Amino acid sequence: MIAGLLDRNPRFANWLYGFKPPEHGTIILVHRRVYILPARMGVLFGATLALLLIGSINYALALGFALTFFLAGMGLVGMVHTARNLARIGVSAGRAEAVFAGESMQFRLYLDGRARFDRPAILARHLGSGAQFVVDIPALGIAEVVLDAPAQRRGWMPIGRVLLETRFPLGMFRAWSYVEPDARCLVYPKPERTPLPPPSAESAVGALRSQAAGNDDFSGLRTYQLSDSPRHVAWKAVARSDGMFTKQFTGEAAAELWLDWRLLPAALGLEQRLSRLAGWVISAERGGAHYGLRLPGVEIAPGRGHVHAAACLEALALYQPS
Amino acid sequence: MTPTAHPLAPDVRMVSTRDLVWLIAALALVILPHTLRAPWWLTLLTLCLYAWRFYYSLNRVPLPSRWLVIAVAAVAMLGVWVEYRTLFGRQPGILLLMLFSGLKLLETRSHRDATAAAFLGYFLIITNFLYTQSIPTALLMGAALFTITATLVGFSAPNRAPRANLRTATVLLAHAAPAALVLFLLFPRAQGPLWGLPQDAYSALTGLSETMAPGNISSLAQSDAIAFRAEFEGELPPQPLRYWRGPVMWDFDGRTWRMGSPFLSTFEPPSGGRATYRYAVVLEPHNHNWLFALETAASLPENARYTEDGLILGRTLVRGRLRYEISSMIAPTSDVEEHPNLLRRAQLLPAGFNPKAVALAAQWRAAARSDDDVLSRAITFLRQGGYAYTLEPPLLGPDSVDEFLFVTKAGFCEHFSSAFVFLMRAAGVPARVVTGYQGGDLNPFDRIITVRQSDAHAWAEVFIRSRGWLRVDPTAAAVPGRIESGIARAVPETQQPLIMRPELEWLRGLRYQWEAAAHKWNVWVLGYNPERQRDLMSYIGVRDADWRSLTATLFTVLGIMTLLLLLWSLRRLARPDPVQRAWRAFCLKLAAHGVERTPSEGPRDYAARAARALPSARRPILTIAGLYISLRYGPQVTAGRVTQLRRLVRELRLT
Secondary structure, X not given: OHHHHHHHOHHHHHHHHOOOOOEOOOEEOOHHHOEEEEOHHHHHHHHHHXXXXXXXXXXXXXXXXXXXXXXXXXXXXXXXXXXXXHOOOEEEEOOOOOEEOOOEEEEEEEEEOOOOOOEEEEEEEEOOOOOEEEEEEOOOOEEEEEEEEEOOOOEEEEOOOEEEEEOOOOOOEEEEEEEOEOOEEEEEOOOOOOOOOOOOOOOXXXXXXXXXXXXXXXXXXXXXXXXXXXXXXXXXXXXXXXXXXXXXXXXOOOOEEEEEHHHOOOXXXXXXXXXXXXXXXXXXXXOXXXXXXXXXXXXXXXXXXXXXXXXXXXXHHHOOOO | OOOOOOOOOOOOOEOOHHHHHHHHHHHHHHHHHHHOOOOHHHHHHHHHXXXXXXXXXHHOOOOOOHHHHHHHHHHHHHHHHXXXXXXXXXXXXXXXXXXXXXXXXXXXXXXXXXXXXXXXXXXXXXXHHOOOOOHHHHHHHHHHHHHHHHHHHHHHOOOOXXXXXXXXXXXXXXXXXXXXXXXXXXXXXXXXXXXXXXXXXXXXXXXXXXXXXXXXXXXXXXXXXXXXEEEEEOOOOOHHHOEEEEEEEOEEOOOOEEOOXXXXXXXXXXXXXXXXXXXXXXXXXXXXXXXXXXXXXXXXXXXXXXXXXXXXXXXXXXXXXXXXXXXXXXXXXXXXXXXXXXXXXXXXXXXXXXXXXXXXXXXXXXXXXXXXXXXXXXXXXXXHOOOEEOOOOOOOOOOHHHHHHHHHOEEOHHXXXXXXXXXXXXXXXXXXXXXXXXXXXXXXXXXXEEEEHHHEEEEEEEEEOOOEEEEEOHHHHHOOHHHHHOHHHHOOHHHOOHHHOOOOXXXXXXXXXXXXXXXXXXXXXXXXXXXXXXXXXXXXXXXXXXXXXXXXXXXXXHHHHHHHHHHHHHHHHHOOOHHHHHHHHHHHHHHHOOOOOOOOOOHHHHHHHHHHHOHHHHHHHHHHHHHHHHHHHOOOOOHHHHHHHHHHHHHOOOO
């Protein structure tokens, strides 16, 4: 109920949590931001203590009192230790690789222990997606947290609020804190696989061969790279030697392909258009074509390679109709 | 918020074999003392349940169904019922708890169940204290407390090395100790039971009883248990004067002496005695309401009452260790007045028993001129009769006095006192049997006299018209060694408890030291009660402390302690490493002279710029920067170089 209230009133949440998102740089969980309450096991522990106390009084057991008070002291100390396990952690966000809509964004957080003791069993939970991750931060060390969140829309997706929680060392108290680091993930439109458009009249120089023909034109071997399609691996060459090799094909290197907004059927909506264009970019890049992108008000000159593809996809991801 | 399971919530995390091993070890440690008291089959069953659960975990098979667990529980409860005929007494209740620890393990799947089992372990610790609160028990249970705590830490950090978890448990307990001490001292203590205790709560206590029959005291005399300890201010009474008076036996039925119901009277302090001793007694619980004092009591403890026959009664049954302060006077002028009814009661004898003794007494009476004369004849008779003192007296028939006096001629103090009082009464002299303790062991380490059950003794008191009640110890008359040097010299060595044999001198020394420690433990730890709490509070300046002022003090002190702990832990966090601190101080010094570091500037560039701006300090600036870079980014950090960096920064003078 309270969670729902906070979701609907972000300003109230900001006031309550004492920070205004997003926060830049390394976020230090100062003690003001660490909250602590007894967990359910703490309540059970309290009930056990009450029983022990009653037994000690009833039977006038001096050692019973000693045990009860030792445990009570331990609960008290455990509370401080639980808060300490979270206090003054430095949280910084890493880069999140761009993904296509419908895939999963991977946000990376780095939790810097900033202490001479280790901080075991710290939970990070992405409140938006519910993704969670438990890490142990070593003494004077840093732990990496990877939080998966589904990429639902294209564009820049902020990480949103992240919960950090611990119950160490006794499980009787639960200390938690919220962070909202300045981390975002670029989400490309969900690509739609359709055949590439024919080379337009504007692609002045040369003729583009069909993609299939381009793939057949074997020109040599190069060392395998992780991004290479397994279909292009030269398995025979691999069998003969230690390394992995990829077959290289040459299409018509100079062929230019314009992936143009205007080539799309007029009936398509904005998102569908962007999806189709994204699918084209992928196909064109895979096909080794020399391609450019044209959107209303945006034009990316023909090129090829990962960087070029990323630029095209980013333009699609961030496109806003005027 | 989200339906995904919470990975830190104890109910979704399954116990691992490692967790289980810790838990079983902790529980085994807790029930260890109980296994000595439990019926063997119950111990075996509990251990089998532990082993069964462990087997399940090793083989990764699903746990037994709930019905099977319930069936095992039912069978075990039936067994306990057969053994004790009840399930609700103290002993059966505790044994059932012990059993439940095994059953709980059998249904332990998640960490929540395991945590509940660990809490049950905490609870089982306290059940041990119902039987004994000695130092060894405390140590063993301290170990159990530690193990359970380490187990709990292991639950909340499953991927951590056990050694690290042990260290955390140690730190937790060490930090908890001051809070525990404060709570122990200041928590408002209520006295006494909150509700009725089970019938068998005090059944195991030993000591003198309301009756004395042949064999009672001699069986008590083989017990090494402590009856009480006495701590004297100043001088100690010599061994032959240490008669600790207890219940007085008036009524004899031919076999058993009984004290009857005591008549209360007002206490009048005696006068004219030889010496007065002031001392404190720490009495072990004996489940009766009388207190022991050196003969003759010169003052009463607080709230105590006094009976016609000189017995001191406490307010309630002594069911916990009780400390009282008292003083005694040796041989005061006695009261020659006595109520005729009591004198009549002190001459009653059952008819038809012990004809030979009655005849002997009649013969003395006829020949004697006075009661005094009868008394000395009786003492002479015992002294010259060739009686032997033994812890294993022969069994006696219905005419127990005759048989002892004329046939077996061997007995323990109860035989001597019983026969003597019988003879006196038969001769018309009022007499009564007094039970109590004689002697006591002086511990040379803390000068405390320890009186054991083996010092239990019975003697006689006779009433002589001109002198009042007189103590006569027939055992001393017959076997003088018993009183002068204690039981050890009076009975043959083979009958003595092992520890009393003279050749084990070193063992006795060790035992004295141990007992001095145990006494301190009893007085300061176990004997801490509301009165002591009030004393402590008035010592720190709070007069007439009630629960309100105690609670206020308690919360203040605890609050301050928690705050200190919090500050300590935050400070420990906040302190950056010394290299970083030195570098920051260096930057501040330079900034004060106009060379401020820009956020993007690395140490090398910054130092170069500073050296240009402040050419007079060029060399130290560059040295410091070089040292900092090598300490911060270099492969090795030595304490010497850190110190050097700090010194250079401190000594840096800029103009």
